[in-house]
Amino acid sequence: MMQEEAYVGENTIQESKIQKSTNQENTLQESTIRKNIILESTRQWKDFLSLNLNLDLRKYERNLKRFNRGGLCLFTFFIILALFPALFAPYSPTERFIPYEAPSTAHLLGTNDIGNDILSELVHGARISMMVGFASACISTLIGLMIGLFSGYFRGTLDELLMGFTDVVLIIPKIPLIIILGAFLRPSIWILILVLGLLSWESIARVIRSKTLQIREAGYVKSARCMGFSSFHIMVSDIFPNLFHVLLPKFMLATASAMISEASLSFLGLGDISMKSWGIMLSFAFSRGGFIRDMWWWYLPPGICITLCVMSIALIGFGFEGREKENGKRGVDAE
Amino acid sequence: MSLKTEKLSKTYGSGLLGKGKCIFRDVSFELEPGKTFGLMGPSGEGKSTLGRIIAGLESPTEGTIHFKGSLLSGMKKAEYVTFRRRVQMMFQDPTDAFNPRKRIEHSIFEVLKLLETPGTEHVRRTEEMLKTIGLPEEVLSRYPAQLSGGQLQRLALGRILLLEPEYIVLDEPTSALDVSVQAQILHLLKKVQAEQGIGYLLISHDEAVVRFMSGKMGILENGKLKVVN
Numbered sequence: 001m002m003q004e005e006a007y008v009g010e011n012t013i014q015e016s017k018i019q020k021s022t023n024q025e026n027t028l029q030e031s032t033i034r035k036n037i038i039l040e041s042t043r044q045w046k047d048f049l050s051l052n053l054n055l056d057l058r059k060y061e062r063n064l065k066r067f068n069r070g071g072l073c074l075f076t077f078f079i080i081l082a083l084f085p086a087l088f089a090p091y092s093p094t095e096r097f098i099p100y101e102a103p104s105t106a107h108l109l110g111t112n113d114i115g116n117d118i119l120s121e122l123v124h125g126a127r128i129s130m131m132v133g134f135a136s137a138c139i140s141t142l143i144g145l146m147i148g149l150f151s152g153y154f155r156g157t158l159d160e161l162l163m164g165f166t167d168v169v170l171i172i173p174k175i176p177l178i179i180i181l182g183a184f185l186r187p188s189i190w191i192l193i194l195v196l197g198l199l200s201w202e203s204i205a206r207v208i209r210s211k212t213l214q215i216r217e218a219g220y221v222k223s224a225r226c227m228g229f230s231s232f233h234i235m236v237s238d239i240f241p242n243l244f245h246v247l248l249p250k251f252m253l254a255t256a257s258a259m260i261s262e263a264s265l266s267f268l269g270l271g272d273i274s275m276k277s278w279g280i281m282l283s284f285a286f287s288r289g290g291f292i293r294d295m296w297w298w299y300l301p302p303g304i305c306i307t308l309c310v311m312s313i314a315l316i317g318f319g320f321e322g323r324e325k326e327n328g329k330r331g332v333d334a335e
Numbered sequence: 336m337s338l339k340t341e342k343l344s345k346t347y348g349s350g351l352l353g354k355g356k357c358i359f360r361d362v363s364f365e366l367e368p369g370k371t372f373g374l375m376g377p378s379g380e381g382k383s384t385l386g387r388i389i390a391g392l393e394s395p396t397e398g399t400i401h402f403k404g405s406l407l408s409g410m411k412k413a414e415y416v417t418f419r420r421r422v423q424m425m426f427q428d429p430t431d432a433f434n435p436r437k438r439i440e441h442s443i444f445e446v447l448k449l450l451e452t453p454g455t456e457h458v459r460r461t462e463e464m465l466k467t468i469g470l471p472e473e474v475l476s477r478y479p480a481q482l483s484g485g486q487l488q489r490l491a492l493g494r495i496l497l498l499e500p501e502y503i504v505l506d507e508p509t510s511a512l513d514v515s516v517q518a519q520i521l522h523l524l525k526k527v528q529a530e531q532g533i534g535y536l537l538i539s540h541d542e543a544v545v546r547f548m549s550g551k552m553g554i555l556e557n558g559k560l561k562v563v564n
Contacts, residue, residue, distance in 0.1 A: 219426040220434045220442070223491070226390050227498060228419035229449060237445070241436040 068319025074312035078305075082127040089120035093276065100293065109297045113288040121276055122301050128277040130309065132193055133259035139197025140258075141204055141251045145243075148208025149235055153216060163209070170202040175264070182270035189272040192265065196258045204250050211246050215239050245320070252317030256310040263306050278302035338366040338389070338422065338502050338534065343398035345384055358384055359558040362398070366502055369532040373545035376555035382538045385555065386504040389536060390424035420450075423495045424504040428511050429487035433479040439490060440475040446497050460497065467530075468493040468523060485516035489523065496527065502534045509544060521547055 081088060090108070091097075096115040103110045109118040151162040178195055185191050215221060216239070224234050265271055266279025269287070273280060285291065285299035343362040348355040358381035366372055366389075374382050387393045389400065391407075400407040402418050410418060426432060433442045443464075447457050465472060468489040474482060482490070488508065495503060508524070509517040521544065527533060539545050545552055553562045 219428055219431040219491075222392060222426060223424065223432065223495070225392060226419065226422075226424045227446060227449065227495075228416055229445075237437075238434050241434070244436075 068315045071312045071315025071319060074308055075316055078126055078130065078309045078312065081123055082130045085123045085127060089117075089123040091117040091120045093117070093121045093124040095120070100289075100295070102295075103297050109301055110295065112284065112290070112298060118281075118298055118301065121281060122278070122305060125276050125278045125281055125302065126305065126309075128189065128275045129259055129262065129279070129306065132189060132196070132262040132277065133255040133313075135193045136196035136200070136258040136262075137251055137255035139194065140199075140201040140254050141247065143198070144201035144204025144250070145208055145247065147201065148205040149212055149239065149243075151205075152209040152212025153231065153235055153239065155213075159209075162205075166202045166205050169199070172199065174199050175261070178261070178265060179268065179270060182265060187270060187272050189275050189277075192262060192271065196261055200254060200258065200261075204247075204254065207246055207250060208243060211243055212239055215242050249317035249321040252313050252320070256313045256317070259306065259310055259313075278306050337368070337403075339401040340364055340389070341399045341401070343385070343388060343395045343400070345381060345388065345393075346396045357558060359555060359560070362555070362560040364553055364560060364562060366534045366536055368501060368534045369528060370551070371528070371535040371537050371549035373549035373552040374536060374538045374555060375540070375542065375545055375552065378540075380555045380558070382555055383506055386424065386506050386536060386538050389502075390422055390504045391419060392424070420498045421501045422504070423498060423500040423502070424506060425488075425491055425495060425508050427507040429484045429491060430479070430511075432487050432491040435479050437478075438475070439477055439479065439482070443475065443490075443494055443497070446494055450498065464493045464497055467496065467527065483516075484512050485519060488512065488516075488520055492520075492523065492527070496531070499531075500533060502536065504536045504538070506538045507540065508537075510540060517544070524548065 093116060095117065097107065097111050097117065099111055099113050099115040101107055101111040101115075107117050107119065109122065112118055112121070147162050147166065151159040177199065178192075181195055182192070221234060221238050224238055262271070262277060263279030263282065266277055267283045267286065269283055271277065271280045271283065279302075281302040282299060285295070285302075289295075290298035341363050344360045345358045346355045347358060362385060364372060374385065376382050384393065388395050394408075402410075402422070405414065407415075407418065433439060440461075443461055444457055447460060452460060461475070462472070465474075470486060470489055470493075474486060474490065479487060492508075505524070509520050512520060524535070525548065528535060535548065537545060537548050551562065553560050555561075
């Protein structure tokens with residue numbers, strides 16, 4: 001009873017307010033109706049597409065949601081930059097103008113010590129930096145996957161040997177070793193890729209091994225073994241697809257860390273100067289007067305590019321990892 | 336035509352360091368076609384390990400297994416492959432009985448491909464199998480996560496039946512299911528046994544389940560097997 005009275009009382013008080021705000025409400029309602037109409041029509045469009053053209057937009061949307069969207073946008077931008085540098089670069093990176101120019105409309109980021117346009121250099125550097133990152137991540141992921149899969153699946157002596165080897169590689173200090181190697185080998189981007197790839201697979205191998213050990217005890221692997229499927233078949237069709245959600249974020253993180261290593265090595269002067277990556281640009285800005293002359297437009301942009309690119313890749317990796325974990329909890333692993 | 340074990344022992348963790356822990360010793364029993372041998376006992380006494388050894392997933396530390404009169408460890412490769420197909424194992428947890436990333440039909444056809452069944456036969460064999468286990472054809476296009484525990488356990492049995500096994504090790508086949516589904520699965524197992532004359536090694540905690548299914552019964556306790564009728 002008390003509650004009802006209070007409710008009625010409140011109503012009478014609010015009535016006057018409501019009348020005042022009817023106009024506002026009407027406009028509000030209109031806008032929500034309009035929004036609903038738009039939503040409805042997009043929904044119908046999607047239905048139409050999926051029915052008639054066999055183009056299921058919802059599926060793509062769902063897949064897109066797995067990734068971190070901000071990271072994905074940034075990453076796409078850098079990929080386009082790397083694939084079509086000519087679209088963005090105003091000049092060729094080797095074209096020469098007046099050296100040490102400040103930013104102007106002709107040269108948005110000025111020119112460097114030999115008169116190359118810095119913006120063009122930056123755009124063309126994206127391809128090399130990302131190529132080093134992805135290529136060495138491919139190598140390390142492949143090695144890590146192989147070693148992890150074999151030692152996790154076969155266990156026993158092979159496991160002990162492979163994991164012992166992994167531990168040995170794990171305690172090698174990476175950057176000093178690469179510096180020594182870089183000093184002895186002639187500077188080349190391919191050697192850099194190979195060295196970075198060959199020295200950064202241990203954490204991937206360990207993660208893959210532990211996941212493989214876990215999957216190996218799952219019913220479907222045990223029954224496949226019972227039925228007499230070959231080890232190769234079990235590894236490829238039963239274990240690998242279920243490792244994928246661990247592997248992808250690891251691959252992304254390996255790419256990011258390889259890019260950082262490449263930048264730091266190039267900065268130390270161990271890179272390939274014929275292929276100008278962002279790290280080499282930083283190195284030149286340091287050694288050829290960019291820092292002394294306080295030319296922030298020379299040394300800041302490559303640094304920012306490295307940071308943003310690495311961040312976007314790491315974000316995608318994290319996003320994917322988080323999404324997969326959620327899915328795993330809800331038990332919709334299959335979708 | 337039976338599957339016989341003689342003086343099986345299993346020791347875990349023996350290696351360079353230490354002598355390891357003995358799970359069971361001198362276990363001998365015999366599985367006969369068309370009959371069920373119930374294996375009971377407290378947890379951690381090695382019931383599942385024994386099952387895995389029979390199914391060929393692990394090797395015993397000592398002792399021998401005879402399949403149709405020939406020694407398992409002395410088999411040639413071709414013989415071993417037939418043994419592998421003739422002795423199958425069904426596991427406790429139906430939710431991971433199928434690869435979660437593949438549709439059910441993939442997992443079923445995979446087995447038929449392994450058996451080198453001609454491609455034209457695949458659909459017919461699958462239909463037959465579904466009829467035996469009493470499931471509609473829609474389940475084929477689903478992912479394992481979209482099916483219930485009972486359906487998955489039926490499918491797991493159906494997939495094993497495609498291999499035309501002579502013995503199936505049932506490792507607690509019903510303990511992850513609720514009671515009404517348990518009864519369905521047990522009746523299905525009995526029906527299949529009667530039709531195809533398969534010998535079961537039934538591992539279970541539940542005495543009622545074992546009594547329902549089996550003629551002979553063994554209790555694995557303190558590392559010894561005690562056979563009761």
